Amino acid sequence: xxxxxxxxxxxxxxxxxxxxxxxxxxxxxxxxxxxNILMCLIGALVGTLVGVLPGIGTxxxxxxxxxxxxxxxxxxxxxxxxGIYYGAQYGGSTTSILVNIPGEATSVVTAIxxxxxxxxxxxxxxLAIAAIGSFFAGCVATVLxxxxxxxxxxLALAFGPAEYFSLMVLGLIFAVVxxxxxxxxxxxxxxxxxxxxxxxxxxxxxxxxxxxxIPELADGLGFATVAMxxxxxxxxxxNLDAGAEMNRDLVQQKITGLMPTRKDLIDSAPAxxxxxxxxxxxxxxxxxxxxxxxxxxxTLEKKIARNPSRFGRGAIEGVASPESANNAAAQTSFxxxxxxxxxxxxxxxxxxxxxxxxxxxxxxxxxxxQPDLVWGMIASMWIGNLMLIIINLPLVGIWVRLLRVPYRxxxxxxxxxxxxxxxxxxxxxxDVILAGVFGLVGYWxxxxxxxxxxxxxxxxxGPLMEENLRRAxxxxxxxxxxxxxxxxxxxxxxxxxxxxxxxxLPVLRAxxxxxxxxxxx
Amino acid sequence: MADTMxxxxxxxxxxxxxxxxxxxxxxxxxxxxxxxxxxxxxxxxGPGPATVLISHATALFGGAPGAMLGSxxxxxxxxLSSDVLLALIYSYPLIVVAILTLFxxxxxxxxxxxxxxxxxxxxxxxxxxxxxxxxxxxxxxxGTAPRMFGGLLVALSAAIALTGLLSEGAGLSHYSWRGPLxxxxxxxxxxxxxxxxxxxVTAFVSFLIAATGSHETRWIEAAIVGACLTLGCxxxxxxxxxxxxxxxxxxxxx
Numbered sequence: 001x002x003x004x005x006x007x008x009x010x011x012x013x014x015x016x017x018x019x020x021x022x023x024x025x026x027x028x029x030x031x032x033x034x035x036n037i038l039m040c041l042i043g044a045l046v047g048t049l050v051g052v053l054p055g056i057g058t059x060x061x062x063x064x065x066x067x068x069x070x071x072x073x074x075x076x077x078x079x080x081x082x083g084i085y086y087g088a089q090y091g092g093s094t095t096s097i098l099v100n101i102p103g104e105a106t107s108v109v110t111a112i113x114x115x116x117x118x119x120x121x122x123x124x125x126x127l128a129i130a131a132i133g134s135f136f137a138g139c140v141a142t143v144l145x146x147x148x149x150x151x152x153x154x155l156a157l158a159f160g161p162a163e164y165f166s167l168m169v170l171g172l173i174f175a176v177v178x179x180x181x182x183x184x185x186x187x188x189x190x191x192x193x194x195x196x197x198x199x200x201x202x203x204x205x206x207x208x209x210x211x212x213x214i215p216e217l218a219d220g221l222g223f224a225t226v227a228m229x230x231x232x233x234x235x236x237x238x239n240l241d242a243g244a245e246m247n248r249d250l251v252q253q254k255i256t257g258l259m260p261t262r263k264d265l266i267d268s269a270p271a272x273x274x275x276x277x278x279x280x281x282x283x284x285x286x287x288x289x290x291x292x293x294x295x296x297x298x299t300l301e302k303k304i305a306r307n308p309s310r311f312g313r314g315a316i317e318g319v320a321s322p323e324s325a326n327n328a329a330a331q332t333s334f335x336x337x338x339x340x341x342x343x344x345x346x347x348x349x350x351x352x353x354x355x356x357x358x359x360x361x362x363x364x365x366x367x368x369x370q371p372d373l374v375w376g377m378i379a380s381m382w383i384g385n386l387m388l389i390i391i392n393l394p395l396v397g398i399w400v401r402l403l404r405v406p407y408r409x410x411x412x413x414x415x416x417x418x419x420x421x422x423x424x425x426x427x428x429x430x431d432v433i434l435a436g437v438f439g440l441v442g443y444w445x446x447x448x449x450x451x452x453x454x455x456x457x458x459x460x461x462g463p464l465m466e467e468n469l470r471r472a473x474x475x476x477x478x479x480x481x482x483x484x485x486x487x488x489x490x491x492x493x494x495x496x497x498x499x500x501x502x503x504x505l506p507v508l509r510a511x512x513x514x515x516x517x518x519x520x521x
Numbered sequence: 522m523a524d525t526m527x528x529x530x531x532x533x534x535x536x537x538x539x540x541x542x543x544x545x546x547x548x549x550x551x552x553x554x555x556x557x558x559x560x561x562x563x564x565x566x567g568p569g570p571a572t573v574l575i576s577h578a579t580a581l582f583g584g585a586p587g588a589m590l591g592s593x594x595x596x597x598x599x600x601l602s603s604d605v606l607l608a609l610i611y612s613y614p615l616i617v618v619a620i621l622t623l624f625x626x627x628x629x630x631x632x633x634x635x636x637x638x639x640x641x642x643x644x645x646x647x648x649x650x651x652x653x654x655x656x657x658x659x660x661x662x663x664g665t666a667p668r669m670f671g672g673l674l675v676a677l678s679a680a681i682a683l684t685g686l687l688s689e690g691a692g693l694s695h696y697s698w699r700g701p702l703x704x705x706x707x708x709x710x711x712x713x714x715x716x717x718x719x720x721x722v723t724a725f726v727s728f729l730i731a732a733t734g735s736h737e738t739r740w741i742e743a744a745i746v747g748a749c750l751t752l753g754c755x756x757x758x759x760x761x762x763x764x765x766x767x768x769x770x771x772x773x774x775x
Contacts, residue, residue, distance in 0.1 A: 153533070192639065195671060198666060210646060210649040231749075233704060233708070240735055408735050409742065411731065416707075420720070420766075423711070424766065429713065431709065433712045436704075469661075470661045
């Protein structure tokens with residue numbers, strides 16, 4: 001416990017670190033500024049922007065901003081990227097409530113009841129409850145990361161290659177279970193991702209694999225490139241299919257009275273609590289993250305409500321719970337990354353990319369060797385949440401105005417920004433073309449009902465899995481039974497197998513599908 | 522009567538699917554042939570189109586069947602050229618699938634075609650990693666993992682295709698050409714032009730090309746926004762963020 005406060009103190013120290021800034025136009029005067037707080041604010045602002053605007057997601061944005069972090073100190077870079085991720089969870093609700101179009105996949109269910117509330121003239125309380133719920137969830141999740149961080153790191157240090165491999169198998173199975181649609185297709189996407197990660201030179205032997213003597217492929221496919229293609233360009237192409245002019249029945253009247261009534265608060269308080277707990281748990285599990293958390297939270301609220309028919313007609317719990325859940329999940333998904341070095345979803349995978357740019361290898365040793373980085377990031381999340389509640393509530397009018405920008409002007413801008421972002425990672429034009437090709441691949445995948453998220457997860461975990469598999473088998477002298485004879489590894493694999501069996505069982509499959517059907521009606 | 526009509530409808534449909542799969546089966550060869558045409562004009566290096574055509578034709582019609590017969594003989598495998606391997610690992614299995622398709626009733630085209638294309642990708646990966654070392658004792662070679670995952674993907678995609686035959690499901694969804702074409706054109710133009718023409722020209726032109734992707738674009742409005750965006754990018758990326766990037770066309774700067 002003392003350790004915890006000590007660590008958090010260290011973190012806040014890092015965030016509030018002041019440096020003196022003396023620009024030439026002040027003629028020798030210096031201003032005290034805190035770079036990390038500035039980064040946190042920028043991250044929160046960009047995150048809100050991305051969250052509010054439909055048609056551009058967090059994955060594409062973080063991929064786009066990766067090159068920008070070259071010039072920043074590592075702590076500041078990670079604080080900013082983290083801010084984008086949880087900031088988007090706040091912003092997404094604004095669009096859902098006011099326009100009935102989710103700004104972010106995580107706010108799909110918020111639109112159901114949130115927009116109804118807005119139509120009844122209660123947009124203010126809906127926005128306020130969403131922000132308050134998110135803030136509460138953010139605070140709890142921050143504490144949770146701080147509490148779980150150290151013990152999980154200790155556990156992770158006891159892991160050998162066999163355990164790591166089994167853990168990643170478990171993670172991928174979770175990703176399958178929590179993915180939308182067919183289990184078979186999700187597994188196929190993971191294996192496709194694993195295969196894509198094999199392109200480039202082999203880590204151990206240096207042999208060039210599946211690179212066809214193309215020099216640009218010798219280093220492998222960049223993760224950011226593929227992510228940008230599959231999540232950025234493919235999304236744009238698909239949106240153009242539907243016609244650029246999306247049906248935006250923006251709630252036109254001025255939002256008056258942000259304050260929720262006492263009854264609203266009493267109604268939503270338990271829902272916020274439930275959403276936070278559910279979101280925190282689902283965030284730690286790999287594969288799902290914030291999206292599944294919001295769906296599951298909504299389903300849970302509907303299940304336990306005394307009068308379920310209120311849902312879909314402006315029930316405030318239907319806003320409070322999913323919004324708390326997605327923010328909690330967005331933050332707790334940092335836990336596996338920071339303690340085990342395993343990214344549980346695509347955004348975290350990009351965080352790995354950002355860390356490697358700065359020469360940090362994610363894993364349990366980061367917490368011990370660079371405590372200022374980890375705890376600075378954790379502390380920044382709390383401050384970021386505080387900023388976000390201000391960004392979102394009093395300034396909501398500004399964001400609403402942004403929504404009036406038509407998609408026909410937005411999509412070419414996104415294309416250009418993405419192209420510049422990809423180009424500046426390596427200053428390589430080929431990367432831009434590759435991202436475009438993966439945009440077409442992503443478009444095809446969407447058309448054939450394949451989920452792109454497991455593909456990216458497979459691609460990130462591929463090299464890690466191969467390395468640990470090789471190492472485990474080398475240590476055991478080629479004996480495959482090592483994965484079941486080592487107790488920890490055996491337990492992990494058993495859970496994975498049990499999960500897979502359970503998902504295929506018809507009863508549970510129906511339950512799983514039920515969680516995802518909310519958005520369609 | 523209605524029954525037979527329905528049947529004939531699926532047959533014609535199946536033929537086009539089968540033709541598509543055959544095309545897919547020869548896609549790498551066709552791609553290499555088209556690529557090799559460039560060598561006539563001195564773009565890129567590599568064998569000319571005639572060499573490519575002959576080597577693939579002999580591999581497909583002569584080498585591969587010969588190798589199949591000869592594979593019963595010892596040590597025949599090591600001498601196979603990569604073209605023959607491509608025919609053996611990639612083209613032949615897909616042609617078999619195409620022939621089988623003719624006799625199937627496809628219940629869920631979305632799943633069936635999705636599975637087959639994914640299978641083609643997996644087979645291609647198997648071929649691409651066929652020149653790498655496999656297991657050496659209990660030590661993994663460079664090719665072990667790609668082959669493992671490739672094999673797994675072949676099995677999974679076959680299962681997906683099978684579900685497309687066994688259970689009713691969604692049909693093929695509609696593809697539009699305008700959005701993908703112009704967005705891709707903008708991306709390719711950006712990639713080709715950024716070095717010689719610099720950020721200012723490239724960003725503006727790419728913006729307009731991408732904007733063509735939607736039929737709702739209003740040109741004056743798009744041009745104004747494009748110009749503002751270009752100006753913003755020209756200030757943001759090189760100056761504020763310090764990312765090195767050519768700004769103006771090379772011939773103007775010099």
